[in-house]
């Protein structure tokens with residue numbers, strides 16, 4: 397294919413030279429340099445997640461959801477910069493399947509802004525890959541806007557570990573959580589944690605339903621029996637952390653220290669929610685311990701979503717499928733620092749999110765005088781050496797089915813607590829603050845953490861991290 401393509405171009409070149417005698421050589425190079433962006437970014441666990449060839453700057457999502465029918469109508473403006481010369485590129489969005497779940501795309505347009513320059517473009521849609529063919533082609537460095545109009549029936553995404561995520565319908569709305577691969581279940585995304593972007597999310601729902609997005613609430617307006625809730629989050633966010641949870645909620649807005657608004661939404665069926673009164677103190681504690689709060693809002697969404705059965709640290713306001721305990725509340729808020737501001741680069745490094753959140757629970761319980769972090773460590777360490785728990789090293793997970801299993805959480809937290817003992821309190825808390833400040837709004841790897849730990853402590857820690865992160869078996873000396 398490539399050979400005959402080149403020969404045809406050669407003929408065209410000769411013709412052009414005869415006809416014009418001008419810059420035909422440049423025309424050849426021009427045509428050759430445009431290629432399709434890759435359909436995935438090669439994550440070891442989710443190879444088709446994300447796409448190559450561009451860097452998203454912002455998502456502007458307009459969603460209309462009807463809980464009674466689960467009908468979701470979406471219009472997304474995605475603003476991106478081309479990182480290669482593109483003759484095609486992909487977005488991740490689940491195509492409507494034989495059972496009518498997910499979405500049919502009715503229109504794709506590309507332009508320089510979201511107004512008059514938008515022109516309809518050819519596209520194709522297969523599985524979760526929406527392929528757009530922009531004309532004119534896109535040059536490296538060019539900023540462009542893609543409009544995607546789609547509609548269908550909301551349905552959950554099932555993960556390799558059998559848990560559910562995405563836009564999960566509930567009896568009065570939807571519980572919207574997308575780690576690690578739920579985003580294409582409700583909006584067209586470059587669904588990879590390394591492509592952070594700004595988000596404006598507007599959700600139109602029947603009057604009486606409250607809809608919650610990331611960041612701050614700009615407005616809620618009711619017209620003809622429908623209410624539109626407009627949320628804006630002007631700080632970098634990985635696609636898996638977006639939310640649009642909706643249902644019957646009582647929403648309370650307060651202002652915390654530093655003028656940070658706190659949005660607390662509670663399903664009225666959740667009555668025992670006194671734990672939420674800890675939010676300001678948890679925020680203050682982690683601000684003292686790790687550094688300034690990274691985002692423009694905080695809060696909590698406490699829903700009635702028994703089919704989901706877990707909480708997720710959706711950025712600026714975590715989603716809880718049930719009333720959380722105090723540890724879980726601290727865990728999800730700590731993720732704003734570690735997970736949301738400082739984010740893993742690939743899914744096998746999940747311990748960088750979860751080990752830090754687990755350690756944060758232990759530090760919170762220590763701060764509250766409930767039990768020391770050492771006691772929390774000891775409770776985990778008491779597992780017998782024969783337990784299968786010890787067979788999965790947290791930084792060497794075998795596959796996506798163990799992403800949310802105990803080792804990246806508990807042995808991840810233990811790794812950090814053991815490191816505290818190894819390098820001492822002064823160096824350890826300096827390390828956590830350095831790790832946060834240097835990587836805030838970016839992405840990190842396990843190798844980055846080891847390097848920073850060695851720099852801050854001045855110690856050689858290869859053997860320590862090998863025992864705790866990479867080798868199966870119960871660590872006995874480190």
Ligand SMILES: [Zn+2]
Nearest residue numbers: 727731750753
């Ligand atoms: Zn977590």
